[in-house]
Amino acid sequence: MSKSRNRRPTIIDVAERAGVSKSTAARALAGSSNITDDTRDRVLKAASSVGYERNSLAVGMRSGRSGMLGLVIPDITNPFWAEVARGAQDKAAESGSSLLVFSSDWDAAKEAAHLRALRQARVDGAIINPVADNFDDLDRFGLPFLLIGSSAERFAETSSVGSDIAQAVQLGMDLLVSKGHPAPSLILGPKSRLARARFLRAVHEHCIARDVDPAILDVEDGEYTVEGGRIAMRRLLERDRVGHVCVFAANDMMAIGAMMAVREAGLRCPDDVSIIGFDGIPSGEFAWPGLTTIAKPGRDLGARAVEGLFDEIEHRPEHRRIYLPCRLIERGSLADLSVPTPKRVSGAGRG
Structure with missing residues (x-):
């Protein structure tokens, strides 16, 4: 009588195909040292030919793992x-x-x-x-x-x-200061999350060390999603402000959402708004412009x-x-305000 095609191969099928006993087949598959190389090879080939797979649950019940x-x-x-x-x-x-x-x-x-x-x-x-x-x-x-x-x-x-959040925020804030953004606006996660408090504390400590009052920082909270960053950025843009806007977002998805909100408002990144993210997700590389970020070692x-x-x-x-430790990835989403922009002279360059 032929065996059902739907029946799962057993250790007995392996033993029959290899021409050994059931216990020998089991020892060979378990890696036992008291099996000859020839016997082990025959058992392994037999197991492969009949499609046998060890029952992990049964093995676990015997081993405790x-x-x-x-x-x-x-x-x-x-x-x-x-x-x-x-x-x-x-x-x-x-x-x-x-x-x-x-x-x-x-x-x-x-x-x-x-x-x-x-x-x-x-x-x-x-x-x-x-x-x-x-x-x-x-x-x-x-x-x-x-x-x-x-x-x-x-x-x-x-x-x-x-991840070392304090070290990561330090990297980001040092970069912002070097590019003329000493007091960025912040897009953070929900107040119920400890990650938000850690991020904000690290930013405040950096500001205090540089004699910058943390109270002047604009802060918007949102979900750790693209839409969360988009909504938070819209709220930031609605505030009265003069000059260039810089945003440090608590994760890259929020930063990408913020970039979308900037475009929807008819503004450009980084000409009008500079944005830095946090996480280092691959999609940040394909944003336009590429997202500068602090990469966590996922x-x-x-x-x-x-x-x-x-x-x-x-x-x-x-x-x-x-x-x-985290690392800095610089791309094109931050304007360098530390370098004076040359003024254009009316009529210059015309013949």
Whole structure:
């Protein structure tokens, strides 16, 4: 009787094809050292020919490990978080693990549901960017975990990895000052987010160090999206002001939205409005003009988070906050006001 095409190949099929016992086939596939090279080769070729795949769940039940890790990020559509996920996936794959990625969409209820799903999936551990700064389910999570993002700073006893926001803001503000923009307007995230407070604090500290009163800075809040930046920029442009406008946006998506609002207002970047972003997402390179930004190390952050999670799983955590440095990417969205613009003389150049 022929075997059903819909039946999943088993270890017995592999053993029959290789001409060995079921236990020998299992030991060969598990990498056992007491199997000859010839036998191992025959078993591996047999497994490939019948389309056999090891049952990870069954292996995990025996070993206590599932070979799966979880990652909960706030917005998979944001290219920065996609980079984080890619870095985590690559590092997990190097160790033979798979990564389950969930997007909470900045929704605490969705985040809680994702954490339940990870427990039910019996993942070995999880990397979490808490949506709420008062995230209180950590003690009840029941699995090894590591935090990423700004909210992690509220949990001093928990291992975490994040970008060095203070260093990044310093880079941006130093560049603005060098180009004649000592007091930029700010487009920040929602007041409920710790990331907003950290960004604003770093800007204020820079201003105070240069004897600039932070109270003179115009500030608009919005969502960390293109539309959020677009709306915030519109509000900034509605304010009474004289001269060139400079904006430091808290992420690149907001900065790109701000550039759209500038065009819609009949103005030009950087002739009328200078804009600098934060994150270093690829789309900033293709904006017009190209977006000057402070790039956060997304892939490196994801990879380092997986390394730290393995430490948690193996019970060797250091319980510390790792800050990764950011870098400056200069493009064309900032006017250089430090260089006087030559005045045009009426009639000059005419024959």
